[in-house]
Amino acid sequence: DQQVKQNSPSLSVQEGRISILNCDYTNSMFDYFLWYKKYPAEGPTFLISISSIKDKNEDGRFTVFLNKSAKHLSLHIVPSQPGDSAVYFCAASAKYNFNKFYFGSGTKLNVKP
């Protein structure tokens, strides 16, 4: 049962433009969300997180938006750079089990120069 879904396996964006990666979840108990970036032959690295008490969190070029009513979150990267090309995973956890993270299947972002 996939509780976190990333329905776009890939995304291609021109350098300098905005990249928008989407993530949906089904478990209403999820209240903490993270985005990870993964390069080939490396483990996922943390990008940004958001708690359900917020609807937006920003860190430099990266902004995560949370729509609790729609059970949807998105990661915006502005401006996109070629070095951002990687696989992006969203993950979620619930307050009752906060160290257990559920991951989506990932979106491969390609930023073209």
Place this chain on the structure above:
Amino acid sequence: DAGVTQSPTHLIKTRGQQVTLRCSPKSGHDTVSWYQQALGQGPQFIFQYYEEEERQRGNFPDRFSGHQFPNYSSELNVNALLLGDSALYLCASSSFLIGRDRGYEQYFGPGTRLTVT
């Protein structure tokens, strides 16, 4: 700081065999979580160890077992290997007492690529 290290990098086993994967957490971390990442999928939570005990477990059969040592390092053991166990196995370390608002404290290793033939 070496970060999270895993060994071996790659491993090839035959169906029915047993395998042991190893993980050393980032300095200062006391909790180790193991994930299985099949091709084209996201990481799936296997289990988590803290204070040398399994604290949480995902939806994996008993063929998957683990251990944590007093120095916080951990092993993942898989018995009676199946072809479907072929995957990238990721270890993540964190500090159990760090609050969820600092979830970024979960650091991943580069993984062990297991191929079962």
